[in-house]
Amino acid sequence: MLPAKKRWLNELKEFLSLASISTDPAYRKEMIKTAQWLSRHLKNIGLSSELIKGSGHPLVYAEKIIDARAPTLLICSHYDVQPVDPIEQWETHPFRANVRKGRIYARGASDSKGQLFAYIKGAEEAIRSGKLGMNVKFIIEGDEEANGKSLAEFLAKNQKKLSADSIIYAGGAMINKDTPAICYGVRGLLALEIEAWAFKDNLHSGSFGGGFANPAEVLAQLLTSVKWKNRQIAIGHFYDGTTEYSDSDLESPYSEKELLKMTDAIKLVGEKRFSTIERISSRPTFEINSFASGYTGEGFQFIIPNRAVAKVSFRLAPGQTPKRAFGQFKKFINMLNPGTVKISIRKVDEAMPALMAKTSLIAIAAAKSLQRVFGRKVAWYRDGGAVPIIHDFQQITANVIMVGFGLLDDNIHAPNEKLDLKNFFRGVEFARDLLMGS
Ligand SMILES: [Zn+2]
Incomplete structure (x- = not known):
């Protein structure tokens, strides 16, 4: 492993060792410690950063403005994690990250500290090389798993501070372990x-x-x-x-056969005019x-x-x-x-639901960078779940998408959560490439 990669991995392990469980008041101190760690880390790599108090856990904000006239990319994610129960089912301690078979196991590895950290390391690389091609802002919340509203409240009152030409929500899954994906809709x-x-x-x-x-x-x-x-x-x-029309671009990580096998269901059901993937992700x-x-x-x-x-x-x-x-x-x-x-x-x-344009500037730029890093065409998918902040972001700019490097079997919200390290490093490369604006 290259020395830089070794260092990123050690830093990621340190980030993952902080037990940032937002739903349990017993972890309030650890939440603050995590926010402070993150803010300090962002400062160390060359951004200015601050903690913002809201109705819930603090938000972490950071920015690097290279030129007031240059375009600005806002990256959003969260540093809080789900509780770890049932703890006895973890093979190694959820807050002592462990690498096995090219995967890092810890609570938050995939949802979403590991994914966020790939973007942070990408930003660091772009800044360090002197080739950062745009202004970059980070807004990182601590209430995502707690159903908190502090980011939406902050956004409503601080549109100027978070103003951006494009926004990426850092998180989500790829279609499979070698195919990158862009999410362009949430229910x-x-x-x-x-x-x-x-x-x-x-x-x-x-x-x-x-x-x-x-x-x-x-x-x-x-x-x-x-x-x-x-x-x-x-x-x-x-x-x-x-819309009543079928979306032929929509790609599915599973065949119908795999879905049946995965769930032990007897039969799939749903509206006849729509494919299974449309039924479970966009209808x-x-x-x-x-x-x-x-x-x-x-x-x-x-x-x-x-x-x-x-x-x-x-x-x-x-x-x-x-x-x-x-x-x-x-x-x-x-x-x-x-x-x-x-x-x-x-x-x-x-x-609120949201549909994000596949033809927006950020969608096109991200697809290009992903293709360069993975050597494969990007898959387009829609998330059947809710990411309400996307609708709020769309009030700032129409250039919004979600790009993540997790896999559907990452065990998020469950014991033995993991992230594929190869894809973590590809995530770093993607963020660097995108931020250099080449
Ligand atoms: Zn989650």
Whole structure:
């Protein structure tokens, strides 16, 4: 290994040794330590940097302005990580990074400290060579895994500080271990809790059954009405604003056969007019995430339960908004409610969807750099999950994309999280190439 690579790896190990678990208050000191470490590191490689206090854990900001008239690239990621439980399933300690078979194992290796660090080392290389071809800014948050809003809040009030000609969200996965990928879409989210309430206590089904509505039955009927048999959503005007056309550019990391094998599912389902990859990454969906009612313990209770409650969520496609979908859902449920139970609906979470242009300046430049580094054409994909900050970034510039160097089997959010080292080094090379603007 080249001496420079050895040094990057040692520094990455140090970064990964900091237990930056954002959801657990017991790690608050370690979060601050990590932010300070990161800010100091960014200063040491030639950027100016500061910590920014927000509603949650501190944000780390850094910049290197070479010329006020030069274009500016903003790189965004997060330094916080998921908790490590179940710890006994880790082969080596989650905060003592261990290299085995060309992979580095640690919490945060792939999501997202390792990926972020590749961009940082790329910036260092570009600065060190004297060939940094643009202004570069970093904004790194500490609340990504904690559902925090501090980055969005900061962004809303500091558009000037974060102004940029293009933005890369550093993170995500490649299509496979040698094929680089650019993510150009994320789905939105609307998460709800819905309760059907019928009477103050459970009723004996022998004494009362036959004369009273069953809230479990009513709620189940309402929720199963949300989708037609053809799996399209039956809510009026729900698809307004979304595109009905198939996206032939969309590439999938898995064949349908692999998906079945991976999940042990009996059969794949979905809207007939769309491919499986479109169904799971870009089309709107509705899922019942949980459903609870009645007695579920040992034995049996012959009752009509007094209430039923479900957690449900929509994934939203570009063109939809959580606000509109919420209004449409409430209207739909109220329309179908037979009037035998009281229904209440509560919003739990929401995120805006986003579609990023494949023809934007940053998309074209990143695709070129990726092709140069990997010697392969870039795959284009859409992430079925939510990255709400992308929509906020699009208020700054239309040149936004996501580029990451993880793999889908990196065990993110699970024991034995890892990152392929070859791809970490390719990530460094990519960031250097892109920042030199050659
Ligand atoms: Zn995560």
